[in-house]
Amino acid sequence: MARDAEITTAEQAANDGLVLAFGRLQGAANRLEYILGRAIEEECGISHLMFEVLLILGRAGGPGMSMRAIAQERVLTTGGVTRLVDRMETAGLVAREQNPGDRRGRLVTLTQLGEETVVRAARLHAENVQRFLLDPLPADHREQFTRDLRTVSLTARDALPRLR
Numbered sequence: 001m002a003r004d005a006e007i008t009t010a011e012q013a014a015n016d017g018l019v020l021a022f023g024r025l026q027g028a029a030n031r032l033e034y035i036l037g038r039a040i041e042e043e044c045g046i047s048h049l050m051f052e053v054l055l056i057l058g059r060a061g062g063p064g065m066s067m068r069a070i071a072q073e074r075v076l077t078t079g080g081v082t083r084l085v086d087r088m089e090t091a092g093l094v095a096r097e098q099n100p101g102d103r104r105g106r107l108v109t110l111t112q113l114g115e116e117t118v119v120r121a122a123r124l125h126a127e128n129v130q131r132f133l134l135d136p137l138p139a140d141h142r143e144q145f146t147r148d149l150r151t152v153s154l155t156a157r158d159a160l161p162r163l164r
Contacts, residue, residue: 032133033048036128036132044124045117046091046117050091050093051122053081053085054093054114055122056074057070057109058115063109064107066099066105066106067081070085070108085108091113092113092114093117095109096108096109097109134146
């Protein structure tokens, strides 16, 4: 995208092509987050954030993940993750296990209910992603669009400071 003229007024700022492009991306993401998150909440009884943590744990597999690792994946504070995992543990979705590599640390793992919930939510989510994100696009653009989104996401992830 070519750069518009130099921005010197509020009107130019509001109508700058790159500013508008990011605003459209952010607006679409916010609307989709609401639509898709609400569907997951209504159908599966979990928030979209809980769904994302279940996906992170599913992706990690094995013995589970530390709170710190979950926080870094989700760009949350460790305190925020602790409170979220507390609610998820109360709901029976996750369990905390001893970390064999750290006597003081705990690993978060999926429970059977967590596994069943994330599978059910992912099926619903995939249908809604297809319907609201991909179906509006021309069929021959969809694969490239998803590759481009991955590139943008990885670039942004790599630019983030690592949590300590």
